[in-house]
Amino acid sequence: MTGALPGVAPMAVPPGAFLVVGTLLFAIGLAGALLKRNALLIFLSIELMMNAVNLLFLTYARMRGDLAGQMIVFFVIAVAAAEAAVGLAIFVALFRAHRTVDVDKIALLKW
Amino acid sequence: MSPTLAVALEGAAKIAFVWGVVLGAVLPNLIWVERRMAGLIQDRPGPNRVGPFGLFQAIADILKMFMKEDVVPMYADRLLHTLAPLILLVPAMTTFAVIPFGSTIRLFGRDIPLVIADVNIGILYVFALTSVGIYGLVLAGWASNNKYALLGGLRSSAQVISYELAMGIAAISVFLAAGSLRLTKVVEYQASGTFLGFLPLWNCFPQALGCVIFVVSAFAETNRLPFDLPEAEAELVAGYHTEYSAFRFGMFFMAEYLNLIAASAMMATLYFGGWSLPLLHLTGLLGGLVSVAVFAAKTGFFIFLFVWVRWTLPRFRFDQLMNLGWKVFLPLSLLNLIWTGVLVLAKVI
Amino acid sequence: MPALNGQLVVFGFASFLALAFALLMVVQKTPVRSVLSLVVTFFGLSVLAILLAAPFIAALQIFVYAGAILVLFLFVIMLLNLKEEAADKDDRPVQRTLGLLVALALGGLLAGATLRAPVPPRGAPTGTPIPLPDEIPALGRLLFSDYLLAFEVLSLLLLVAAVGALLLSKRRFE
Incomplete structure (x- = not known):
């Protein structure tokens, strides 16, 4: 795969490199989401995963020469902001009820 | 010489010039101007011992900053405590990169x-x-392990975030009128015509409301009176920089003044025509030098305004401050945006 | 191997920064330091976005993501006064190893799949080309023409989120 489009200079950095970086960041975020116990840090790792996907979208937008990729990233960033606000409010309410944000200890629905 | 080398040299020369002027000439004199003007307004002499008219007071201050003992509180997070002034200082120094200081x-x-x-x-x-x-404000408050510092840091950052909104929307109206996000294009747009036939096309005339909002929000953004409750002595000891001494405090000090200079330069660029004069068309080497002088004069006027307001007005209470930012400035800046849109559509500006 | 040029150097530095601080974020004990490591990661990602001819998204990443969302995270951490993750007796070694293996396996699988996937050429009728020196006016035009509904719904979503967050975190005085 190349970054060559008709009429546009080819990418100086091979696009495969961007894809690898994005995928690695996604994997790191996934590791964080699986291994952490603090609910806020899990949420943070999920945000990292979303940003890794943003990077992938931008790479494909550049490779295809299509602005739609950048538009999608714009919307993802805005929706992530809304999600972070609501999610953090939920964590604050949770903390007030249980005095902890440790996901192992918040186990009221377990049998 | 190769074009890359030429571009690099050009950039380096411009950076050296801007930083040399700002850090070497404007900053020390600003310290002196602030303290002498404070004296003038408060009917007392101000510093007049160090050098003629106290002009070397800045050097004395800087020497004091270097010599004093650097105290870090015992249970403070050392890394964050050291990092916070840097996080505040670096943006203050690099804002000058996009401001056009001449034709x-x-x-x-x-x-x-x-x-x-x-x-x-x-x-x-x-x-x-x-x-x-x-981040610099919040971390300075948190890393000091001191409840007053934390309160001051949180209040400061809440203030900056709130006024950032109104300032941003007021600035959007400027870019709506100019048609581009580049600051050079904004200045060119303001030099390009007249408003209503006799006024220059400076954005302060058609968008007076936006101009007022931007100027007042800039006071809030730089934590200057009348919005400096987070660092008021009587309220919060010294807010987020309570636990800082010597050089680190000097860095906060420097960051505040650099922010002030950058904010004045932004006001001059966005609303008052930047380096352009109303009737003259500045070209060539002489025109370039004149444009730099014009820009310096306009920025100087706004710096003077900052200092003047600081020693004249009392400060806002925190809830009054937040009220103003969210309930008054935000709707007014949206109104200004709509007004500018109407003017642009009607081809008036 | 591509020739050594400025962009490659910048790419190397930015991706190293992003990956290193992402790893640090996962490894750090204190929540505050995790958030700060993520801020540096976002700076690296922002530089990568500039390399990918998306300067507007790069600025948005710093302005919105690193400058607002992560500050919100930091405020909540300070509000709840979360200290280090206490080393617990039940350290769950089996779960840790399994989790790490799953992440590594998935990462490898995804990397292989993305590198092998063919990128379809731009030929779709609605593909909008990136006018490279001046993407921002084109983005603006797209936002208000093709994506207008999404834009309006997004503003409604943000309003709902703000109201919801306010309601959820209100202290009930019983």
Whole structure:
């Protein structure tokens, strides 16, 4: 795969490199989401995963020469902001009820 | 010489010039001007011992900053405590990169625009840097392990975030009228015509409301009176920089003044025509030099305004401050945006 | 191997920064330091976005993501006064190893799949080309023409989120 489009200079950095970086960041975020116990840090790792996907979208937008990729990233960033606000409010309410944000200890629905 | 080397040298020369002027000439004199003007307004002499008219007071202050003992509180997070002033200082110093300080001059056969980096995202760069500066405030408060510092830090950052909104929307109206996010294009737009036939096309005339909002929000963004409750002595000891001494305090001090200078330069660029004069068309080497002088004069006027207001007005209470930012300025800036849109559609500006 | 040029150097530095601080974020004990490591990661990602001809998204990443969302995270951490993750007796070694293996396996699988996937050429009728020196006016035009509904719904979503967050975190005085 190349970054060559008709009429546009080819990418100086091979696009495969961007894809690898994005995928690695996604994997790191996934590791964080699986291994952490603090609910806020899990949420943070999920945000990292979303940003890794943003990077992938931008790479494909550049490779295809299509602005739609950048538009999608714009919307993802805005929706992530809304999600972070609501999610953090939920964590604050949770903390007030249980005095902890440790996901192992918040186990009221377990049998 | 190769074009890359020429571009690099050009950039380095511009950076050296801007930083040399700002850090070497404007900053020390600003310290002196502030304290003498404070004395003038408060009917007392101000510093007049060190050098003629106390002009070397800044050197004395800087020496004191270096010599004092650097105290770090015992249970403070050392890394964050050290990092916080840097996080505040670096955006303050790099904001100058996108502000055009003169027209284009022609030297050695090349057209050199007098701006360090004419990026196509212009103003977004400045706003992004302001957002990064918030971390410095919050971390300074948190890392000091001191409840007053924490309160001061949180209040400071809440204030900056709130006024960032109104300031941003007021600035959007400017870019709506100019048609581009680049600051060079904004200045060119303001130099390009007249408003209602006799006034220059400076954005302060058609968008007076936006101009007022931007100027007042700039006071809030730089934590200057009347918005300096987070660092008021009587309220919060010294707010987020309570536990800082010697050089680190000097860095906060420097960051505040640099922010002030950058904010004045932004006001001059966005609303008062930047380096352009109303009737003259500044070209060539002489025109370039005149444009730099014009820009310096306008920025100087706004710095004077900052200092004047500080020693004249009392400060706002925190809830009054937040009320003003959210309930008054935000709707008014949206109104200004709509007004500018109407003017642009009607081809008046 | 591509020739050594400025962009490659910048790419190397930015991706190293992003990956290193992402790893640090996962490894750090204190929540505050995790958030700060993520801020540096976002700076690296922002530089990568500039390399990918998306300067507006790069500025947005710093301005919105690193400058507002992560500050919100930091405020909540300070509000709840979360200290280090206490080393617990039940350290769950089996779960840790399994989690790490799953992440590594998935990462490898995804990397292989993305590198092998063919990128379809731009030929779709609605593909909008990136006018490289001046993407921002084109983005603006797209936002208000093709994506207008999404834009309006997004503003409604943000309003709902703000109201919801306010309601959820209100202290009930019983």
